[in-house]
Amino acid sequence: TPEAPYRPEGVPFGIGGSVRIHLWNHLRVGAEGYVTTLYSSLSNEASALAQGSYVRYGCGGVMADYIYERDKVWLYVGGTIGGGAKRSLFVDDGSQRDWNRENSAYINKTSYFFLAPYIGLDYAMTKKVHLSFKLDYTLAFHQAQWVNPSGFRLYAGFMFCH
Secondary structure (H helix, E strand, C coil), rough: CCCCCCCCCCCCCCEEEEEEEEEEEEEEEEEEEEEEEEEHHHCCCCCCEEEEEEEEEEEEEEEEEEEEEEECCCEEEEEEEEEEEEEEEEECEEEEECCCCCEEEEEEEEEEEEEEEEEEEECCCCCEEEEEEEEEEEEEECEEEEEEEEEEEEEEEEEEEE
16 A cells, blocks of 8 residues: 555455356356455554554456366366455554544545456365365556556365355
């Protein structure tokens, strides 16, 4: 966040998911959406930021992938195209969690368009539940320039199949 006086760093965590429909034997299409947050308590600048400061990314889009199934292991490669928003709140003193007026806080929201090619692996634990891992590389644009969140993202979770 170049405009803000802080540089939060750390490991963000989030939640999200996807809905996919199989077309033919190897093609899937669908949609996905995620929200990821890095709180100041996970930042190396935590002592400089007050309680409640965060950087949050939300994004969603349409996706398509090619899947190769081999027994219980499903490998896939594909891409997502969509949009999202980055929201930052930096509280210098006080706390976002109370109802007192803060003397100094910075808030910003920026929308972006993104492309995200990805590779993934599902392990079919049962016919209905898969353990899923996905690695993507997000390319985010805003007004013809690159913006955050550009870079690698790793997903781990469960997929519920029907």
